[in-house]
Amino acid sequence: MKYLLAEWTHQEEDEPYLLYSEMDETRRETRRVEFYRNGITFSYGGERGNEGALRQEPFPEDLRDLQPPEAETEGDFSAQEISPGLFYEIWNQAQERPDGFMGMFF
Template sequence: MDYVLTEWDHGLDDEPYLIYSELDGGRMETRKVEFFRNGICFSYGAERGSEGALSDVPFPEDLRKITGQTGECRAKVISRQLFQEIWNQAQERPDGFMGMFF
């Protein structure tokens, strides 16, 4: 498994600005946690379901391809331990935004 943090440089409340991803041997997302500037967090994959929200294309080996020319996005490798900490913290609100209405 590999672990990646993607940071987006934007001020949009309805788009994630931090995305923590767990990748399998084929570089496909198996789990993901998204953080929004308004404080909302969503987690997908494994016991949390919603696999349809995971990327349907593999992450490139060279993460600079994600960054691209504009520089509004940066991706870097992170540790398994950091991902697990983020994943466990996201469990505090495992139903995401919609849980606020039920």
């Protein structure tokens, strides 16, 4: 497994600014934690389910090639590998929302 931290500098309230991801040997995402500026945190994959929210394509070998889904948006985006220990610390502390993002609206 490999782990990464992506930081996205922007002002959008409905997009995460920090993303912690776990990827398998094929560089496919298996778990992710997202942090939003309004204090909300979401986690996907593993025992938390909702694997459909995970990135479907493998991460690029060179993380400098990684861009957010909204590639035309403004702001700086960077990604770097992190230690397993840091990922697990974030994963274990993340607040679980089993109903996902849309649960905020119902």
